[in-house]
Amino acid sequence: MAVGLFWNDRVSFEKHEWAKRFFFLGNNTGNLVFIRALKDIFHPVMIPLWDVTSDTFRDRADITHYITTELIWLTPNQTYPHVWTMLKRIGDKPLVPISVGVQSMARNVDITLHPDTVKLLRTMAERAVLGVRGEYTAAVLEKNGIVNFRIIGCPSLYQGMNEKFRVEKKPFDPAMRACCNFRTFYGTLSDPERQFLTFCANRDLGFVEQNAFPLTLENCCGDEYQFRYLQDWLKRQMHVFFRIEDWLAWVRQYDFSLGSRFHGNVIAVTSGIPALTMVVDSRMDEMTRLFRLPTLPMEDFRLEKPLEYYYDLADYTDFNKAYPERMRVFRDFLQRNGLAEAAGG
Structure with a gap:
């Protein structure tokens, strides 16, 4: 057939x-x-x-x-x-x-x-x-x-x-490399969203973009300093992929993924890399709940927390139990x- x-x-x-x-x-x-x-x-x-x-x-x-x-x-x-x-x-x-x-x-x-x-x-x-x-x-x-x-x-x-697929987490190591993603740069971003982006820029994390909307001054609530700071980071670290092979090769360099893109995190998970998803809509909520993927409401994101804190939140115990x-x-x-x-x- x-x-x-x-x-x-x-x-x-x-x-x-x-x-x-x-x-x-x-x-x-x-x-x-x-x-x-x-x-x-x-x-x-x-x-x-x-x-x-x-x-x-x-x-x-x-x-x-x-x-x-x-x-x-x-x-x-x-x-x-x-x-x-x-x-x-x-x-x-x-x-x-x-x-x-x-x-x-x-x-x-x-x-x-x-x-x-x-x-x-x-x-x-x-x-x-x-x-x-x-x-x-x-x-x-x-x-x-x-x-x-x-x-x-x-x-x-x-x-x-x-059916036997599992995500096995390694103990946190300060030398671990993390990558990130973010929902569409559209409209005025919330304070926790701006904190998230600043957190990622402070650590110079690799960033994957999934659509054609650029970061704007409006996104940053008119804050010119933050806008320039995030722009400089994105110029260094933003990656856009139109071939799945290139995306896979890139994400497999990392030990952890976090952000508000479902597939931006799934490509890491299916490569055995733990990810923490910030849920922003009903679509993400439905699928992360169904698969028992670890999540964090974006409104709970705090700039002052260390990367290890968010890595620890990416607990795959429930996912591994539910997957079969x-x-x-x-x-x-x-x-x-x-x-x-x-x-x-």
């Missing part, structure tokens, strides 16, 4: 300026981590999204299932006409959505999805078991009469499909969708 994955994979990033490169990656290079796992798990036939709405798309007889990641960010009033087009083009074959997720800062279960989106999800659920990213999204779907799903979280954490069960549920999800063979049984 073969599995088709709708994703813009036929892109030579070197041909394009930065803004265009980010655009091809959904304006977030963290999608490289997500897609890397799907490729590793399913060994899929990659089908560019632009082929779906053009006359170049042809359903292949050997493809028995299709996968989409286009429903990871559901918000009120949003519709997905291109996903309807996918369904139309593939006939009666299942279109399996991975990590369906409702996005809400307030985690409001009574959030209203667009009627067309509800209809789309119900239609997809007639052909496939939906892969949902967490309990909050599951509750919202149930409120809308959608029940054919399994809570699987993010496939990036199933990289390698190994998470793998079992994911394998059950694959089995129910007829995808177990594609994933190696």
Whole structure:
């Protein structure tokens, strides 16, 4: 059997300026981590999204299932006409959505999805078991009469499909190297966020950027000294990756990762490097809770604490205990969708 994955994979990033490169990656290079796992798990036939709405798309007889990641960010009033087009083009074959997720800062279960989106999800659920990213999204779907799903979280954490995977922490050593990440530089940053960035700059930590928004004076609340200080640090230490191999090589130099990017930390975790995630939205909250990943609310971050304090907070005892069960549920999800063979049984 073969599995088709709708994703813009036929892109030579070197041909394009930065803004265009980010655009091809959904304006977030963290999608490289997500897609890397799907490729590793399913060994899929990659089908560019632009082929779906053009006359170049042809359903292949050997493809028995299709996968989409286009429903990871559901918000009120949003519709997905291109996903309807996918369904139309593939006939009666299942279109399996991975990590369906409702996005809400307030985690409001009574959030209203667009009627067309509800209809789309119900239609997809007639052909496939939906892969949902967490309990909050599951509750919202149930409120809308959608029940054919399994809570699987993010496939990036199933990289390698190994039930015995564990994160083993070494004792803290002052010589350890740490790297960091941060949510989008957008709007006025909170005081704890500015403390976090200053903490990282004070230690000259390696920094990975995942989108095209630069740090601005507005982000720093008009504080010109802090703005220049952070800019100087970012000029030295900021890294942007458009190839997953380059990102992996970079992160494996480090012993610890911390920050408010889910995939910026997951790429470390799946490389056996402990990470501490600062949760900033419902998406991160759902997935860190599901996998029992160690977290710290950003509002609790304090500049005066030493790096060892945050390293100690990255306790993977609960994650290691929960991981085999998470793998079992994911394998059950694959089995129910007829995808177990594609994933190696």
